[in-house]
Amino acid sequence: MNKKTILITGCSSGFGKLTAKLFHKNGWNVIATMRSPEKETELTALSDVLVTKLDVTDQISVSKAVDAGVDKFGGIDVLVNNAGFSGAGIFEQWKDGDIKAMFETNVFGLMRVTKEVLPLMRSKEEGIIINISSLAGLIGSPSSSVYSASKFAVEGLTEALAIEYAPFNIKFKTIAPGAYETNLYSSMDNSRFSNGDEQLRDYCLKMIAKMNETVEQMIEQGNQTSDPQEVADKIYKCATEKTPIHNVSGIDAESMLQMKKSMSEEELVKTISDMVVPNTSNSNPKKK
Template sequence: MNNRTILITGASSGIGKVTAKYFAERGWNVAATMRTPEKETELAKMPNIKLYQLDVTNDESITKALDGAIKDFGKIDVLVNNAGYGAVGVFEKATKEQIQKQFDTNVFGVMNVTRQILPYFRAKKGGTIINVSSMGGRLTFPLYSVYHATKWALEGWSESLQFEVRQFGIKIKNIEPGAIKTDFMTRSMDLFKKESLKDYDRYEEIATYNTEESYKSAPDSMVVGKTIFKAANDSSYKLRYPASGQASLFLFLRRLLPFGVFNGLVRGAVEKGFKN
């Protein structure tokens, strides 16, 4: 019987919830954290899952969740930094508050939780930190400039951090999904709006339509959950794990092709139907 313990942030829906169930079904102890655990009923019924209140922007809630999970399960072996969302749209329409909130969750939130668990992992001489990043942390698409900025920051931070913590047996692993069928395009998205700014409307309409069309054939969250499971059980110090065939293909093409050629492919797909 596996007695390893994983703590997952943002486990109330989408990738986080699927991952919690996937690990629990395979014998792991799961500390499923979310901002409002009192609203979660499905995960609460599973015998080896416990729910904890955790807001990645609140240090006190992070401390309580980590301490609670260690007390209840005896240890934490793996942290999954999954909590995040997309702030999307024409950059000129974004408010300062929207940009700050996106970084507070997607970047500083990951750093907040990681900073608090590192002393524990150092003391136990091991642990795995898995960050749910994106293929959008290494390539870009229109209308996602702020979201991409957070994921590029996450990738660079993780790549540097791995050098520092390897001496303690701590592994850093980034999961890089492509388009995934979750509530990312609905509940989990913050759209930039500015009614007085009309100049981008046609471009925004076409790029949004083409992007949404690509999501119709996307795999569901399980492909990410399985990739996280693979990373959690990988004893190597491998850093990056593309989490779908699309992600693997796009990242391969980004490495292979000159930037201008790859950029042209993106424009051809996302701007299809737009006449400049």
């Protein structure tokens, strides 16, 4: 039986690197892509793993990476759109350029790679495309409104494409991870927290602090640590088993999804507000 091939974006660390190692361990050909492949040493030492440059914001880079993978392995059976970055801050603190940069990577970059791979999958009428979303793409995330908007776009796009490409036997799925200790979060740009007037800055810092405290409490209540390997395992399951279009990973993500399903919109908004919005007259917007 011919080995299957997977292309994964954002493999320099975190979910992407763990996923590349897991699929390799299970006998797959792996096209592990990243913006700076020259810095990678671990994946390059593995057989049947092609480490190559791919910048999702550059169409030429995307085309070259896909062509290199097809030249080496003959095709692509599964695509994992993992490359992306997070960001926090009250909406007014986001500069237009930062908003465009986030959508350029998280949404338009994902679209570029998907468009490049789809003709290959259509030609053989088979394929699976897995888009890494976020809990912030399922429930509007205060303090991360722009990031949340980009991930809601991913969820909506995936659902539409799952229906649109079903006649070609191409499956689309999302995985929405909760909070995990990966470089996505540890390298988050916090510079915008100082943007805006004093009221806005104070409100932002207190909201971020309360949000982090809430996430930690949710994880602790689950009596287990947040292990990024769970996401890699979920990606493998979505690539090899029958799973729904929308999937989550993590105790906090599962808990919030259950809340969304069981509560009215008014109840859900109040619950989220109680969990993450600081209760202080000094930071709340002034009433008119």
